[in-house]
Amino acid sequence: MRTTVGIVGAGPAGLMLALLLQREGIDTVVLEARSRAHVEQRVRAGLMEQWARDLMIEIGAGARLVREGLVHNGIRLSFDGRLHAIDFRRLVGRIVTIYDQKEVVKDLIGLLLARGGRILFEAEAIGLGGLAGPAPVIRFRDGDAVRELVCDVVAGCDGFHGISRASIPDGVLTVYERGYPFGWLGILSESPPPADELIYAAHDRGFALFSMRSPTLSRLYLQCAPDEDVSRWPDARIFDELAARLGGSCPLARGRVLQKGVTSMRSVVVEPMQHGRLFLAGDAAHIQPPTGAKGMNLAFADVVVLARALAAWTRTGRTDALDAYSRVCLDRVWKAQRFSWFMTQLLHRFPDETAFDRRRRQADLVDLVGSAAAATALAENYSGLPLAAAALEAAAPFSVSG
Known part of the structure; x- marks a missing residue:
């Protein structure tokens, strides 16, 4: 088999990437180890930032999201026996939407297949080769047979335990990790x-x-x-x-x-998010505690950057946007990690917490509900930072709302 971009994994990152590239006329094949039924029933959190919701609508996958998604103007903090509202719409003019990730996946699969995209289910990637050359190869199981997909670029969207990151040679990646004691x-x-x-x-x-x-x-x-x-x-x-x-x-x-x-609760970031013709996206490159609700949103942000860079490369042959992929993505990833850590330490009780720590956390909570500046910072981060348009000037002119 031959394609331009071989995508490993039919989660939100892989499916969104395939649709963005399809819109640019770039051929893709998505390989997914599990069945379609399994993927469409896989339970994950489903909070969408404002821009991610806008992206779903823009590509034509937002009809059910608009109809069934639960729009929230903000969040509530509960402490000292009271509820305190943080109103995102009032503070920063943005909302968030609750919409199950499995429903997102259903919508993306349905749209991609309806538009003639190729997804191979129950096709487990078992090896990546030639990543440093012009024609990487993905080896995958197809029933009892082992087949090969030859491509120009590989997008590793197969999660934290997938083969993509594991295929990068030892010593190439720096792994930053933090576990939480709860x-x-x-x-x-x-x-x-x-x-x-x-x-x-x-x-x-x-x-x-x-x-x-x-x-x-x-x-x-x-x-x-x-x-x-x-x-x-x-x-x-x-x-x-x-x-x-x-x-x-x-x-x-x-x-x-x-x-x-x-x-479980942990934070992991790998740097860089690329090696040769392999580009990591979503959980394959970073995971964060769910307190900040960043998982699917970061995955979408990664593939928007990657799709723009690939579109620029296929149009002009220039590689500067592809070369900058990891740097551009990691700027957002680390901001999301910082926010997820902030929310986690603010709200959880740690085993070694002292009386001083508890009083300090209490002061942070009081500040959030009493200071417009503090509440605005939380609202900006939670509802979704805008994509770094200036860093993507060399890439394709997508009109994703910021």
Whole structure:
């Protein structure tokens, strides 16, 4: 097989990249190890920044998002027994939207296939070769056979445990990593959410997050030990603890628990995000704690930069935008890491926390709800920093809203 850009992974990053390149007339093939049914049911968080929502609409994949997505003007902070609103629309003129990532994937797959794009499901990439040359090769399983996809460029969009990053020789990448001494115990509950916007609760007992998937379906999280045994948490105990960490700031409805699991918390960034003709995007290059809601948004930002650079290269033969890919992306990635760390340390109770630390965190929370400048900084970062247009002058003229 032959294509211009071989894309490993049919998650949000790989699918969005394929659609952006298709719009520029650049041929792609997407290889996905799992079945279409599995990919379209894979549960992930689904908060979209303003510009990411605009991008979905712009490429023609936003009809269900506009119809079914839950628009939020901001978030609520819960502490000292009260709810405090941070109004993004008023502060920075932007919104965020709750829309399940699996629904995003469904929309992108449907659009790409309807437009004649090529996605090979149950095609597991097992090796990358020739990355330093002009014609990299992706070896993949196709049933009982092993086939090869020859391409000009490989986009590694296959997540943290995928083969793309693992194919880069030792010593090329610098890996920055930080683990956190807690996880999130999360449930999906058939119950109305306690508010019409996300609630981030800071409490002496630990952090809690009150999110939603619909007006009747809640996604709820509790700070817990990173190795927490879920069997120790029957439904009643979870709801009791959630109510306790709300601290009486608002009532909490209880419902039937549909899912239950523990999410680990860590930050990882690899530099550079490229090696030869291989370009990493999304979780293949960086992961961050979910407190800042940056995962899918950063993946989209990466592939917008990559698509622009590839469009410029195929039009003119110039490589300056491709050469700058990692630098441009990492500027945004590190800002997102800083914000995710800020939100995580602000809201969680650390095992070695002192009385001084607790009072300092309390002062940070009071400052956020009492200072327009502090609230604006949070709103800017949470709702999505604009894409760095100046750094992309040499690339294709996409009209993504900032």
